[in-house]
Amino acid sequence: MFYGAVVWDPWLIVAQIVCLQCLYYITLxxxxxxxVGTRVSRMSLVYFFDYVAITTSTVTGWxxxxxxxxxxVTG
Incomplete structure (x- = not known):
């Protein structure tokens, strides 16, 4: 799957990168x-992309x- 008949296939490489990114964000x-969804009243994209949500002072941050x-680890 990683290498076909042609070793240098940029479309295959890009497709693999996109698949890995999708797998990471779906798992996340x-x-x-x-x-986190069980601890907060409303989920938002803050937990995905804002560094402020990553804190050790609250249980939600943990x-x-x-x-x-x-x-x-999954990725």
Missing amino acids: GLLLSIL CVIASFMLSS
Whole structure:
């Protein structure tokens, strides 16, 4: 799957990069909805992209950290 008849296939490389990014963000979304979604009243994209949500001072922050760590292991 990684190498076909032609070794240099830029479209295959780009497709693999896109697939890995999609897998990462889908996994992160599922983990955030499981771990953080049960603790907050409303989910938003803040937990995905804002560094302020990653904090060790609250339990929700620890859940965000755990979501990022588990999704990176999955990737």
